[in-house]
Amino acid sequence: MQEIKNVGLLGGGVIGGGWAARFLINGKNVTLYDPAPDAEAKVREVLDNALTAYHRLTLAPVALRGELKVVSSVAEAVADADFIQESAPEREDLKRSLLAEASRAAGPDVVIASSSSGLLPSRIQADCVNPERVIIGHPFNPVYLLPLVETLGGVKTEDQSLETAEAIYRSVGMHPLRVRHEIEGYISDRLQEALWREALHMINDGVATTDEIDEAVIYGPGLRWAFMGTCLTFHLAGGEAGMRHMLHQFGPALELPWTKLEAPELTDELIEKMVTQTEAQAGDTPIRALERLRDNCLISLMQGLRGQDYAAGHTLRQYEELLYEVSHGAAMTEESDLSQPLRLHQAQVLPEWVDYNGHMTESRYLQVFGDASDALFRFLGIDKSYHADGFSYYTVESHLRHLREIEEEAPLYTTTQLLAMDDKRMQVFHSIYDGRNDRLLATAEQMLLHVDTGAGRACPARSDILANVERIWAAQQSLPKPDGAGRAIGQGMN
């Protein structure tokens, strides 16, 4: 495919603005027509959001590389366009006349896509010049982030037009889904609309509120729908026998009033279709492996949402606080053996810690050492209330040696030796070992400074904490200095 440079957009609302952002960030020039007087300001607002989002989304180089021009007619918007995307309000007459006008002003081969979320392409292409290049390209809000775009043509559309549009969508990071039959609502909105209408019924009947309806999705089925659709999900719910067992178990429920939508009859033919198609989806992957994939995805999602402290991420955060409260093993007692480096923390290398070489990425070493320091703080008796009072140890300096590569899933544990201390400082030496063979993988020497976080300056630790530090120091000060302590970088070079 020849790369396109100029995109003509018709409509600059929530959807049109989203298209503008996606194309501009991907280096396409955008010429946009919208009759609203504040169209440009609104598009620029979406663009700001989108650019912020892309800088968070990826460390790959992204920037506003295309130029935005807002014009006052359809003809100007499409005159130099290599591709046209229409996002006017969802009215058939309006779209039909807009597309017709665009088709007369644009080059004869330029593909024209409509963002319609459910109208039939055969109808809206009807008045166009060269209707064979008119297609539906239905995106989802926010258009600059969500990858899905449904593509379909009308009776007059040529396949080549769909292929051209799909290549363009892929080049700006999207996932085109070809809808092979021309149906109203297409595929995605039929599913969304069924759920939406059922929600409206429940609210209309007064049996649930919008908030309850949303909760019923986001803490449960919605987490799965982020990466596994309803068909593959139900295949897994069926256990080893998959979809067939699932249909056997829940087939009778299709006749119950569990929704206001009447189900199709569960004929043998439909059962075979469901089973064959879902098995094709699962491919050679055994159910157990799919379950692990599902679990890994769910965990990554919940960890992502924990960062936002929202929805299931909020639940996880609260649960973790509970787990730390329940755990009593971590604090120092009279019986603790302090005479050797302290083994206070263990972890397993997660898939997201691993880089393209298949090894734990370098910053995760420091994360594990940081977790070892946190374990030391808990061991000393530093808890949430200590932090709430405005005191904390900060790391001011670290010296790391990456001695061996660490691969995914490796079980790790750490040891911590106190090298020096005073009332404000601890100089510690952490080591990471492989839990399977006790092999030393990495070391970190760190200087930890006790800080009054409100005043922003160093201050002595509280007396009970300091007493615990001194107990460790009394037990460890005569231990030999570990290999690598006190080093500077590049000894033996230059």
Added chain:
Amino acid sequence: MQEIKNVGLLGGGVIGGGWAARFLINGKNVTLYDPAPDAEAKVREVLDNALTAYHRLTLAPVALRGELKVVSSVAEAVADADFIQESAPEREDLKRSLLAEASRAAGPDVVIASSSSGLLPSRIQADCVNPERVIIGHPFNPVYLLPLVETLGGVKTEDQSLETAEAIYRSVGMHPLRVRHEIEGYISDRLQEALWREALHMINDGVATTDEIDEAVIYGPGLRWAFMGTCLTFHLAGGEAGMRHMLHQFGPALELPWTKLEAPELTDELIEKMVTQTEAQAGDTPIRALERLRDNCLISLMQGLRGQDYAAGHTLRQYEELLYEVSHGAAMTEESDLSQPLRLHQAQVLPEWVDYNGHMTESRYLQVFGDASDALFRFLGIDKSYHADGFSYYTVESHLRHLREIEEEAPLYTTTQLLAMDDKRMQVFHSIYDGRNDRLLATAEQMLLHVDTGAGRACPARSDILANVERIWAAQQSLPKPDGAGRAIGQGMN
């Protein structure tokens, strides 16, 4: 609430096994009855999966802290239980008689919950002794990970029984949703079932396959459903005017055949209910802030899935490869000014980089330095094919100084000075600056070693790469050594 110790479970399938795992990991003893001869083996398999999952899910201390006993009668399973959860197949007669038997054998006050996904509690509690303690507690697969559990009672259920169960569910990390009206299918499964029946219709009509139906969810609406339900999502799709505009725009579509489910009439009363309830959900948060929250959640999800290289995460990964290919600015040219430390990388502090103190967590410093090294490698001409050929620079040693706290959203840039080199090594000094005021925030001195990754040993860099390193060295070798270079930890202490 008094903490419970012993849980009686009836049924050890996919759901019952999931309950067993969740309770055992949270320190409850589980006594389980299931008539299948291989019940224990199956439950232990789920338990293995769950334990692996929890070790990935959280760094908080989790372990198998409860004891599992599989018994051969209902009476044994519930005799010592402080709480009972039934997860038999979804047949009313079966559940009804199981619960009745359990109620006779259990203590009179012990709450009995059924995992039913849609049966009416009034009917299944009918034959129980002390039916006031019988409730529905409907979980979602995998039960050990998904937080949602719908709770509701029948006509004879006391509120206190629901509250007791909800407290127990919360203590094991779940999110109870009280269903306030006794309806078949409850809330969550009515929504799921509407979508499912629509999917069955599409497959029955031959207009889409299970694979297409799943794609139509996971690349678009499903990503939003992981954290924002359909009501709040549509509120945002309406722009500034929210749900009211949304209903105005898409109200007419409710009469179109966009699903086989007939919608309720969109009366003024229904519109007011929808608008009032959604506005209450949004609370004081302006639409723009909700949009940013939505974007942040979507980004975190897509990044999480990228780690799994699955669904939208696969799309993102492919897109990033494209972005790196398109970007040409990063490579060294004849014109590059090498006489000063090289400014090769910039970044913005993301919300998930920030710890409970509101500052960038320590491992993220090393991540930014690692990204600066990656930018240096690209600058030198090292690309994917170089890695594919089996060559790479590894970090073997790092010395970090955390000079200032860095807060969320801060724009950062890095500079890199070459301190020494030979054909296998580069000794570099990276600095992180605040982009708003050029203040120095942190430094890292690193030793980078060129490695034959297949053989697992150091080797000289390819001649063209080495020539570029030498060009930088020629330009920088007479620069003054930066402050902090060559330091060891703890100078001035002891």
